[in-house]
Every structure is written in structure tokens, then in C-alpha cells.
Amino acid sequence: MDWDKLRIFHAVADAGSLTHAGDRLNLSQSAVSRQIRALEESLDSTLFHRHARGLILTEQGELLFDATSAMSKRLDAAAARIRDSEEEVFGVLRVTTTFGFGTLWLAPRLPKLYEQYPDLNIDLMLEERVLDLPMREADVAIRMKEPSQADLVRKRLMTVQMQLYATKEYLAENGTPGSLEEISTHRLICQTPAAPQVGASASMVRHLMTYNPGSLLTVNNYFGVLQGVLHNLGIGVLPDYVTQDFPHLVPILSDIETADVPVYLAYPEELRHSKRVAAFRDFVQDEIIEQRKQLKQMGKL
Numbered sequence: 001m002d003w004d005k006l007r008i009f010h011a012v013a014d015a016g017s018l019t020h021a022g023d024r025l026n027l028s029q030s031a032v033s034r035q036i037r038a039l040e041e042s043l044d045s046t047l048f049h050r051h052a053r054g055l056i057l058t059e060q061g062e063l064l065f066d067a068t069s070a071m072s073k074r075l076d077a078a079a080a081r082i083r084d085s086e087e088e089v090f091g092v093l094r095v096t097t098t099f100g101f102g103t104l105w106l107a108p109r110l111p112k113l114y115e116q117y118p119d120l121n122i123d124l125m126l127e128e129r130v131l132d133l134p135m136r137e138a139d140v141a142i143r144m145k146e147p148s149q150a151d152l153v154r155k156r157l158m159t160v161q162m163q164l165y166a167t168k169e170y171l172a173e174n175g176t177p178g179s180l181e182e183i184s185t186h187r188l189i190c191q192t193p194a195a196p197q198v199g200a201s202a203s204m205v206r207h208l209m210t211y212n213p214g215s216l217l218t219v220n221n222y223f224g225v226l227q228g229v230l231h232n233l234g235i236g237v238l239p240d241y242v243t244q245d246f247p248h249l250v251p252i253l254s255d256i257e258t259a260d261v262p263v264y265l266a267y268p269e270e271l272r273h274s275k276r277v278a279a280f281r282d283f284v285q286d287e288i289i290e291q292r293k294q295l296k297q298m299g300k301l
Helices: 003-015 018-025 029-043 059-086 099-116 168-174 180-185 199-209 222-230 275-297
Strands: 048-051 054-057 091-097 120-126 140-143 152-160 162-167 187-191 215-219 235-239 249-252 261-268
Touching (some): 003 018, 003 029, 003 054, 003 059, 018 029, 054 059, 091 275, 099 120, 099 222, 099 235, 099 275, 120 275, 140 275, 152 275, 162 168, 162 199, 162 222, 168 249, 187 199, 187 222, 199 235, 215 222, 222 235, 261 275
Parallel strands (some): 091 140, 187 235
Antiparallel strands (some): 048 054, 152 261, 162 235, 162 249
């Protein structure tokens, strides 16, 4: 099907008049009329009912107009993405990360990003499932391991460790364990063993279970674990990136921690020059640098 004829058809259907469509397209009325007749002949269908007041789409014309409207929206979106790669930062950026990192680290920092780029719209997709970036299920991903998919730009952001934390109030009432054996007198709060999570965390929980915690609260995400700890329910297994935003949490048995878990930011190669992606990437890196500075000042690094 001829794209140029479809473009002219869409303009006529939208304007409801050959003359008005011709004005928009800088074409004469006769030229527009010829293109519409040629399109109708190629489809062997009548697309417009013609009367003195203008043109009305037939049923077949409505079907085609629905299709050209969808095409027009997609072309407008593509044009916006192209402009975005060359000009200012605006439009939708789809970001995927884990529920824990998204709720505990990223979301609280987004107001700063919106202050810098008020026309940027973040679509935050929090799930443990790894979305397919090359197939454009998301634009940017932050993950707790290096992405294995091909055709991705990768950036290692930082490393995370899992540690045991409790509130000062909980420890004042229940005592501070001095060894793993004393876990047996405390409630352990951790992610549900069957929940998707980084291997280092799962290994740590399995190890702690061998010391028979006095009680157990399992949650399927770290946000829930944190809430349990903040409400003095017990000692929780949490990622160390929460220590800046919740400085009153006390690390327990600091020598018991997991190996470093790498955190990567990744996006498709085709978005390498996107201003939106660059703005988000730079923002995240700046926030990590700022976090490190504050943790050093707090004596936690």
C-alpha cells in the first residue's frame, strides 16, 4: 500500500474535506482527489460518502482511518524519541528494577530528578523478573547482576552487601546478640526463601536458619522486611544501601555479611545517544557519589 496515499487519506479523513486537506498538505484539491480515487481503486472499496457538506467515512474508511491514526501516533512518538536524542530531555522513560531497590533507594531520590527535568516522565516498573531490553519491554534497567542479554550498554554502579539490622528500641528491649548462636533468642525477619532474590542473600538466610532463630517473619520483598524492622519486630536481613536513609538502624554482627553484589545499569545500544537515558544515568551515578560522601561523613565507609 502506498504510504503517500495513506498520508493524504488520513489528512482528508481528519479534515472532512478535500480542500482543507489540500491546504494542510500544500496540494491542490484535484491532486488530493486523484490520490483518494487511486487508493479506493487499489483497495476496491469506497472510503468516503460524498455530499454537499463534505466527506463522511464509509465503514471501510473507518477501518482504514483507525489504522492510519495508530500509525500517525507511532510516528509522532518516534519523532519525539529522535528529537529527544538530539535536543532537550522530555517524554516517557521506562525504568525497571527490583522492588527493593526501587522502593528503598530509587523512588525516594526521584524528586531531585524531576526538579532537574520537569518534562521527563518516569514509568517505574518494579519486579524481580528481568525484562527484555532489546525487545523494548523497558528503556533502562538497574539489576543486582550483570545483564546477559546482547546489544546492551552496561555500567557498573556500585556493590551491595546484605547485613543484619535492628532498631535501637528493639535492641534496648531484647538485647544485642554477640554471636550467631544468640540468634536463637530473637525473631529473624527476611525475604521468603522461595522469593526471587540475589543468590548472596538467599545463601545468608539459609546460613542463619541453621542457628534456629527463636521466631521468623518472612516477606516477599525488602520493603516489607524493612517495615518489620522499623516496627521493632526483630532483626532483619537488609541491603546496606538503606543505611543512609535510615541512619537509626543498628548493624548487628557486622562481621556477618555477604559477598559484594554488583549493581548494573543497562540500556539498549540503540538508546546510547538518548538524552533521557543519559540524564537518568548521570542522575543515578551522581546520587551514588553523594551517598558515598554522606556515608563517609557518618563513619559507615
